[in-house]
Amino acid sequence: MLNLLKKSFNNECPNCNKGKVFQTKVFFFSPKYSKMNKFCASCHHKFQKEPGFFVGAMYVSYALGIAEVLATFFVLGLFFEKTFDLRMLPIIATVIVLLTFFNVRFSRMIWMYLFKN
Numbered sequence: 433m434l435n436l437l438k439k440s441f442n443n444e445c446p447n448c449n450k451g452k453v454f455q456t457k458v459f460f461f462s463p464k465y466s467k468m469n470k471f472c473a474s475c476h477h478k479f480q481k482e483p484g485f486f487v488g489a490m491y492v493s494y495a496l497g498i499a500e501v502l503a504t505f506f507v508l509g510l511f512f513e514k515t516f517d518l519r520m521l522p523i524i525a526t527v528i529v530l531l532t533f534f535n536v537r538f539s540r541m542i543w544m545y546l547f548k549n
């Protein structure tokens with residue numbers, strides 16, 4: 433499992449682990465959307481198996497977003513006296529916006545590794 437996450441973070445092709453899936457290396461915040469390669473440069477594996485293949489990655493992205501909201505909420509709980517303070521909302525929203533690029537890339541990588549066969 434950890435090996436799979438490491439390969440996903442390293443932007444490696446799910447088929448050969450040599451080619452790169454995304455054209456840019458920047459995994460976190462980037463001013464422009466990072467494009468995916470259509471095929472692996474090393475093994476010619478087609479990343480988008482069928483039209484709409486990555487629609488399912490939205491569910492993974494949603495789960496990542498919920499996990500990030502909960503993690504941010506619990507960390508913020510250390511700094512606020514009340515269990516839920518309204519001042520937490522803009523901070524949580526900022527974290528989610530900043531992690532959008534990460535979520536898109538990481539959810540697609542997880543989705544490809546789930547259905548690599």
Ligand SMILES: [Zn+2]
Pocket residue numbers: 445446447448449450451472473474475476477
């Ligand atoms: Zn490959």
